[in-house]
Amino acid sequence: MSPKHVEQMYDALIVGAGAAGLSAALGLLRSERITAMIQSGTTPKILVISKLQPLRSHTGSAEGGIAASLGNVAKDDWHWHYYDTVKGGDWLVDQDAAQLLAQEAPATVINLERSGVAFSRTADGHIAQRKFGGHTAQFGQQPVPRAAYAADRIGHQILHTLWQQCVAQGVEFAEEWYVTDLVLNEHRTQVQGVVAYDTHTGTVHALHAHNVLLATGGAGRLFHTTSNSWDLTGDGMALALEAGLQLEDSEFVQFHPTGLAHTGILISEAARAEGGVLRNSDGEAFMQRYAPEHADLAARDVVSRSIMAEIDAGRGVPDPKDPQGPHDCVWLDMTGIDPDHMHAVLPQVVETIKEYAGIDPTKQAVPVKPTAHYTMGGIPITTDGEVYTWVDGERRPVAGLYAAGECSCVSVHGANRLGGNSLLDACLFGNRAGAALASRIADTMGTDDTVTVHSTTDDETTGASPSDDAVAAAAKARRNELQTLLTAGGEADDRADAESTPQQPATKDDNAYQLLADLGAAMERALAVRCDSASIDAALQLVDGEFATRARALHTHSDAPAFNQEITAIWEVRHMLELARTVLCASDARHESRGSLKRTDYPERDDEHYLAHSMTSRDGAVQWQPVHIVDMPPQRRDY
Amino acid sequence: MNGNDETRALVTLRVHRFTPRAERNRSRSGSPFAKQSSPFGSSSARRPRGKQWVQDYELSVLPDTTILDCLLTIKRTQDPSLAFRYSCGHGMCGSDAVAVNGTPTLLCTAKVKDWATPDRQAAIDDDGFRKTASADDASPAPVQGGNSLGVIELAALPGFPVQRDLIADIDPMLEQIKRLKPYLQASGKLATTKDGNVDVFEYLQQPEQLAAYETLSNCIACGVCEGSCPVFAGGEAFIGPAALITASRFINDSRDTAADARMDAIDTADGIAACQSVRACSRQCPRGIDVGEEIWQLIAKVKERQ
Numbered sequence: 001m002s003p004k005h006v007e008q009m010y011d012a013l014i015v016g017a018g019a020a021g022l023s024a025a026l027g028l029l030r031s032e033r034i035t036a037m038i039q040s041g042t043t044p045k046i047l048v049i050s051k052l053q054p055l056r057s058h059t060g061s062a063e064g065g066i067a068a069s070l071g072n073v074a075k076d077d078w079h080w081h082y083y084d085t086v087k088g089g090d091w092l093v094d095q096d097a098a099q100l101l102a103q104e105a106p107a108t109v110i111n112l113e114r115s116g117v118a119f120s121r122t123a124d125g126h127i128a129q130r131k132f133g134g135h136t137a138q139f140g141q142q143p144v145p146r147a148a149y150a151a152d153r154i155g156h157q158i159l160h161t162l163w164q165q166c167v168a169q170g171v172e173f174a175e176e177w178y179v180t181d182l183v184l185n186e187h188r189t190q191v192q193g194v195v196a197y198d199t200h201t202g203t204v205h206a207l208h209a210h211n212v213l214l215a216t217g218g219a220g221r222l223f224h225t226t227s228n229s230w231d232l233t234g235d236g237m238a239l240a241l242e243a244g245l246q247l248e249d250s251e252f253v254q255f256h257p258t259g260l261a262h263t264g265i266l267i268s269e270a271a272r273a274e275g276g277v278l279r280n281s282d283g284e285a286f287m288q289r290y291a292p293e294h295a296d297l298a299a300r301d302v303v304s305r306s307i308m309a310e311i312d313a314g315r316g317v318p319d320p321k322d323p324q325g326p327h328d329c330v331w332l333d334m335t336g337i338d339p340d341h342m343h344a345v346l347p348q349v350v351e352t353i354k355e356y357a358g359i360d361p362t363k364q365a366v367p368v369k370p371t372a373h374y375t376m377g378g379i380p381i382t383t384d385g386e387v388y389t390w391v392d393g394e395r396r397p398v399a400g401l402y403a404a405g406e407c408s409c410v411s412v413h414g415a416n417r418l419g420g421n422s423l424l425d426a427c428l429f430g431n432r433a434g435a436a437l438a439s440r441i442a443d444t445m446g447t448d449d450t451v452t453v454h455s456t457t458d459d460e461t462t463g464a465s466p467s468d469d470a471v472a473a474a475a476k477a478r479r480n481e482l483q484t485l486l487t488a489g490g491e492a493d494d495r496a497d498a499e500s501t502p503q504q505p506a507t508k509d510d511n512a513y514q515l516l517a518d519l520g521a522a523m524e525r526a527l528a529v530r531c532d533s534a535s536i537d538a539a540l541q542l543v544d545g546e547f548a549t550r551a552r553a554l555h556t557h558s559d560a561p562a563f564n565q566e567i568t569a570i571w572e573v574r575h576m577l578e579l580a581r582t583v584l585c586a587s588d589a590r591h592e593s594r595g596s597l598k599r600t601d602y603p604e605r606d607d608e609h610y611l612a613h614s615m616t617s618r619d620g621a622v623q624w625q626p627v628h629i630v631d632m633p634p635q636r637r638d639y
Numbered sequence: 640m641n642g643n644d645e646t647r648a649l650v651t652l653r654v655h656r657f658t659p660r661a662e663r664n665r666s667r668s669g670s671p672f673a674k675q676s677s678p679f680g681s682s683s684a685r686r687p688r689g690k691q692w693v694q695d696y697e698l699s700v701l702p703d704t705t706i707l708d709c710l711l712t713i714k715r716t717q718d719p720s721l722a723f724r725y726s727c728g729h730g731m732c733g734s735d736a737v738a739v740n741g742t743p744t745l746l747c748t749a750k751v752k753d754w755a756t757p758d759r760q761a762a763i764d765d766d767g768f769r770k771t772a773s774a775d776d777a778s779p780a781p782v783q784g785g786n787s788l789g790v791i792e793l794a795a796l797p798g799f800p801v802q803r804d805l806i807a808d809i810d811p812m813l814e815q816i817k818r819l820k821p822y823l824q825a826s827g828k829l830a831t832t833k834d835g836n837v838d839v840f841e842y843l844q845q846p847e848q849l850a851a852y853e854t855l856s857n858c859i860a861c862g863v864c865e866g867s868c869p870v871f872a873g874g875e876a877f878i879g880p881a882a883l884i885t886a887s888r889f890i891n892d893s894r895d896t897a898a899d900a901r902m903d904a905i906d907t908a909d910g911i912a913a914c915q916s917v918r919a920c921s922r923q924c925p926r927g928i929d930v931g932e933e934i935w936q937l938i939a940k941v942k943e944r945q
Contacts, residue, residue: 116823125843164822558720563803
């Protein structure tokens, strides 16, 4: 669906329609001030732009649960959740933000239930909860059931419910529009709008806005093996970089331990929670050796590293589908789980394994390997979702620019995220950002009734004459680029008439899909689970050299703009190179091992020098922002 | 890629392609002599203009490769211009419903070995008619060599206008779903204790109450049921199985207070009355919803109140 007409000025543009973007839209529209404003006849102009139809968002793939200390199954306390989150993040967590996360989690989950989420229930009708790795009672004593769940489909339930509520609120969507530029003023202190490409018609739109919220999700597609959908190409993070902003802690990428071999599809942590055991080529249950207390249910980074250590020591196994291939998997042995129980509590897991590995997990071991799963870092935001840059030891906000969800970094996950905290982060901080946006809109509306007319807005924001309209200028540049991409192929015209020669596809020349695959392989070699300065350098050379050259030369193979997916793919892969470079530079700058980042050349955590967030800009320069420590000084992190 | 080639086999993907013609700025006010639209409906106006053709792609794959993976390989190595929707790749997002050999299903769950059939193109004459009662049909002769799995035919999801190649416009389905107020309408009341304090914040729901609608809530709005339905016609007239499933999901949710209004909304000629209980909608539902049976139950429920 596309908007019937494009407004000259929006009060808010929300980019992305997953849990974070939709929560922000609802947080905005449900706020008291906006509700009152609408009732009195003034409706703010809001548009949600997403490159997918909203129900296709990757939120829908989340399986396990959303964490909150509801205490419906066993006694729980938000202080314990707070502690677990800080410890799980290897003390790179901003404690003020983590405190909010833990404190507001129960209200967030209850709000989702009251919006319609079909949570699984306890016998007495309350929201059911299950155990999840790293979530404990009494500050690390014993596991506690904290993850509220809906069988193993919580993400689907939350995504559809949020979309339904947006339908109830009459939210307007621009679906299958791809945002190509984030436009700020000259000094990067204020947002001016975005440039968006309507994939249905091939039209480039200049969208002016007082406020923009980025909620574009993660960047798992930087890596060949990933649990992420094909659309998680880090668009929002790259937009921020290209607009001259920084990314925080981008070197921290979580590799989930159990991706199904060579598909990367996730086998939920619940498989191990229910009794699944990891084994090496000798059949040894090796996690006992690495994490004596929690074994297979230690934190995700710990398990992933242990798997890699086994593979590096030659105790890996090949994917049975490719017996001559590399020994880069281990076994997930679920045969100890009672088959009836397995079908009852892990229906999706069983189905996925049968469907995509052709294996019956009740009888055979399943080949698994770590799979890129979550980006802990992202666009730096305050706890109200405001984007800032770290300049001269201070947070300098970009007025009107917000971010939420996986593309952002409020720093509740630090160096490693706990299961169940990502949906919580997206919904809770998405909602908070929406509420903050609402206040800003209400404040400016009160002072100026004509905000919807472009030429009379805050002079500071847009100025009047088209010549200094930066959004229009950026859109014009994209339109020119689009023409080049569509026609640079030269013979594209001939190929559009391919029916006479259907058997002569263009195999020799390059394309965005091949470059994406090559980038994923290079990033996986360089950074997956462990890295060192040599592996980082090798990837940087490719990114700055061969890949950059190839990216510049890309063009489409059809000159028809409507639904020409290659256009989006070219812009995506260029975005990803920008992001890859930043991730590599940030990894290079951190001379320690912490959470998900394992540098084999700096194997220990170094609180003296690196108890700080990396703030990396497009040129690769890294600044350091101290971690907010409130009441939990760093400790050793054992599981 | 590494070894293992003995189990690989050739497969031909026969793709029904379509490229829309570039939109021209047609002046609508134009000539008074311009052709008037047909008084018998708007189908010709809705059908996008452009170029249609059928294109074969051949590739060597393991038999249990998904058709989505085949198409992604084609994009990477043969033809980057081939257009199809895809996202999660494992049957959760619902974006990749197409017609495989004429049957609506998801690209990412359909496997080559389950859909490849011997090439019968030779048995179809120039006008597209397949010869009947021929000996060839009874025992299809192997057209290709021993290492070929045959042909898989792909087209955009039936029942909806094609936008490009395998991409169909499913907005009419979403519009129909939206028309039925697809969101929980609950009392808003909080449970309280005897002394009036708020006791429980979430709405209580017993596991058996959840079971009454849980399966229905797993619908991913992929459109497979709609593409299978012989009555459904892309958003005109019959409201379609997907919208009815959504209505049923809320009617059966113990928290919802709008069941009567919801039943009124579907108790119309283009609502449940249009369902002919063909039950083709149940066959390929990727979420395992017995769509036809659920609609049957819904009809019974609506009729019961009269």
